[in-house]
Amino acid sequence: MEAIEQVLDYARQGNAEALSALYRRFLPGIFGYIATRVPDRATAEDLTSDVFLQMVEGIHRLKAKDEAGFTAWLLRIARVTVAGYYRAREKQPAHLSLPGDSWEDMQAEPLAVQGSDPEADPVQWTEAREEWQVVVSAINQLTEEQRQVLVGRLLLGYDVATVARMLGKQTSAVKALQFRALQSLQRLLGKSHRPLPALQQYKKEEGE
């Protein structure tokens, strides 16, 4: 397999195969990042399309030479695209609130949940949809750096050093960000009074 730097060079020169390779390599990470920021899959797919179209249009101007620089560039595009989406809806992600005393406090958003059919099992579908809304709300309350650490470590499978280069930080700082991100998520998700199906397993395991 060619080094990502080589692929980047080819892509910058307009090589279609190199562009495809980059797309396949970074699609899961970028889609994952966006899907944890917006309430439904359709929106996540639209925004992901926008990000990669911008990648195709702007890659010849890219100055980054290594994978960390390229990832940072792509995540920057993704962040701006998500921010644009919320601006367009006159809704800031930071203002999304987690459910308070009752589950009904949570704002209902049209969610399309993969793998569930609302007509077959509406209860399960609604539960899954509402559960993911909680996760999105929790992730939107993290800082951008915390989110990018999670994307780099969990979705793109980078080591700490690569994420540190991507963010321009020390590895110790990345480890701290990683810890605080997961700790905050744990705290925010634990606030929910209603048991969430996808997290039940997690809570069960935590109890053990």
Next chain:
Amino acid sequence: MKPLEERLNDRLEQARLDIRRNGLHPGGLTLPERERESDPEVDGLVVLAQRLQQAHQIQVAPDFAGQLERRLLRRHAELRLQQRIRRYSFFSLLRARPVLSAVLGVCLLVCLMSISVLALAAQVTNPSNPLYGLKRWEQQVQVQMSGSSVAQASLDLQFVQDQLKALPANSAHTEAYRQALIELDEQIDTAAAAIDKLPAGAQHARLASELASVKRDAIQELRSLLPRLALPERLATTGELARLGDTVPTLTHATLVLPEHPNGQATIILEGSMIQAKAQLLVNGAVVDASGTFQPDQVVFAVAWNGELYPRSLGILNPDGTAAETTAITITGATNGNQSGHSNQPTPHGKPTVTPTPHGNRPEAIPTPHH
């Protein structure tokens, strides 16, 4: 013991390496049994990380992935095509062909210089300026380009007015003034000819009236310039005034009556018209002190004569600044009142000729009666 974030990172790193070693999908972060039991403080966080990785909401749908890839490649092909088109655009062509760009650059420079020179030439009023010819050419082109003969006549008239306005600026320079005067004369003739060619009618009458007005302006302007001019330019201006129809002095003949004795008084008789009282005598284009007796169409000057050269020309300078000269000079002796045999007669070219003296072809001095 290591801090929590270090222990958490070790666990996550171990899981990541396990995935790589076992060739598992990155989404499938596993939690090794031994690690889970050994550090309960970070177990919850590791499991949370695992759940996030495995959440089906963040997994890409294969259909979407395939469609988006095709869309990206189409967009990429479009961009490549646009780049290729741009590459052959004008500026790309210039970049690619330095010789062509150099030639075009030179052409552009020449065009700019030409425009600048033409603009500069249009401002020139001095006929002795090398750009003046260019200005005249521009005027001719303008006349040629104007559609109708009326427009051409109007333009010609406009050029006369322009020339008239430029005349005072040239009055300080002898050659330029003379040239400007000739140009004015030619332009008036051109305008008059253009107007004459027009069919009788309102346009013809209007332009003829304008020409008459321009001529009046020209007479006024030339008369106002007279006091500032040197004698040769006054003579030329007087000639132009005559052509414009103004009343100016003219001389038809001059007679020089030599004195009987050396250093005596010679008499100069000038005949012509419009000779004003107190007019001054001109000998060879220079004012000479002499007392005159003025009669209608004639003036008689008595002048001290002490063996000077024969005069080439004699003339008068009127008090109003107009001047006239003649080279038709008859020289006579005072004793017999007849011609002495020395006579300056004008050649066809206007230059006086002198009848040879007994001493040679060019008389050195006026012969005395004793000779």
